[in-house]
Amino acid sequence: MFPSSYSHVFSIHPEPNGPQHIRPGDQVRCGENLYPHFEVVAVDRDTVWLRNVTDGSDHLAPLSRCRKLPPDANLKHAAE
Numbered sequence: 760m761f762p763s764s765y766s767h768v769f770s771i772h773p774e775p776n777g778p779q780h781i782r783p784g785d786q787v788r789c790g791e792n793l794y795p796h797f798e799v800v801a802v803d804r805d806t807v808w809l810r811n812v813t814d815g816s817d818h819l820a821p822l823s824r825c826r827k828l829p830p831d832a833n834l835k836h837a838a839e
Contacts, residue, residue, distance in 0.1 A: 779827045781807065787825040796828060 781787060785799045787809070797809035800817070807825055809818045 779825075781822065781825055781827055786812070786828040786830075788828060789820055789824045789826070797825075799825070 781799055781802060783799050783801055787797050787799055787807075788794070789797070789809075796812050797818070798812055800808040800810050802808075802822065805822045807820050807822050809820055809825075810816070811818070
């Protein structure tokens with residue numbers, strides 16, 4: 760995954776709003792970006808395998824960049 764936000768490019772690491780336990784099946788976004796949204800495929804220590812819900816592409820990302828989305832987020836229309 761290429762750097763896609765100012766927070767990633769400038770190594771700004773915002774703290775999440777409390778503890779987040781990210782597991783396979785959760786919906787997340789990376790950094791402070793609002794889109795794209797990803798589905799967590801697998802978690803291994805501090806690395807997450809993500810699948811873009813819009814185009815189905817797979818990515819690996821640091822767990823620290825992932826922000827869990829609320830369960831009612833409408834993810835299928837993220838790119839519209």
